[in-house]
Amino acid sequence: MSQVDATDYSIRFKYGVHTILLFVDSLQSFSAINKSLLEVLRERFPNGLKISPALSDVTPVPTSDDVRIVYGLPNNVNDLSQGWKILRIDDDDKPVSKGLKDNIPVAFAFLADGEELDDAQFLVDVPTLDDEYEDELGKFEYATCALGTQHLWWAVHILDLITVVVAVAYAVVSIMGLGSEKGTAKTPQRNGSAVPATKAKKQPKDGKAANGDAAQVPKNATPRSPEEEKPKKAP
Incomplete structure (x- = not known):
């Protein structure tokens, strides 16, 4: 040229x-x-x-x-x-x-x-x-x-189209990724069962009261035999 x-x-x-x-x-x-x-x-x-x-x-x-x-x-x-x-x-x-x-x-x-x-x-x-x-x-x-002016304008249009396609693809991937994260959130499980929201109160064990304190036993109390523990018949 x-x-x-x-x-x-x-x-x-x-x-x-x-x-x-x-x-x-x-x-x-x-x-x-x-x-x-x-x-x-x-x-x-x-x-x-x-x-x-x-x-x-x-x-x-x-x-x-x-x-x-x-x-x-x-x-x-x-x-x-x-x-x-x-x-x-x-x-x-x-x-x-x-x-x-x-x-x-x-x-x-x-x-x-x-x-x-x-x-x-x-x-x-x-x-x-x-x-x-x-x-x-x-x-x-x-x-x-x-390479005339019209050819350059066609190149600009093609670049604009590519930009739009990439932006749409990015938006779709972002939306799908957000939905996937929400779908995978589960309630924690233990041994195949869901953990309850509140824990049941433990039953008293080893002579302890429900509040965790030891059961009160009167001082100088004489132990009772099994026969005394049985209810007596009325005369």
Whole structure:
């Protein structure tokens, strides 16, 4: 690829469904620009320029170098659907003197014999948001740049899509992990049985009272025999 000079402008010439990216010298005359544009059109579109994806009509590329080419600047560079205004130039005028800037879109049209400048109509197909994601062969053509602006925008869209997919996957994994932790929380068990919430009170053992104190035995008490322990019958 030839080196691009600092004074070069990348101009996006638009007609129908086509966008032709050309590097032009900002101090180059429009007559020279006309010649370069015609050479590219004849080489790339020998069967003509397609006006709309929905129509089969094409505009033949002029074979004569004497054809009159009219250029138009967008009324709103951020919304090309608002139309174009005619750029009134002479053959010796230069892009820098007519307000052209780097990467600006410029519509063009061919004037037939007998037509005036104000008769020019700029046939530019402005794609909608849905159309931008359709793969239409020949919709964008690049004359001097192997990697054009449109390719870079596609790369940006792909990176955005990857970011969204990763974020959704991370959210799903986080939710599933949280649910798994809740499902595995169980009541502690001992020997196959759940441990009761409160422990039963221990029964008195070895002569101790329920409160843990030893049972009170009267002092000097004489032990009783088993026979005395038996209940006596009433007389």
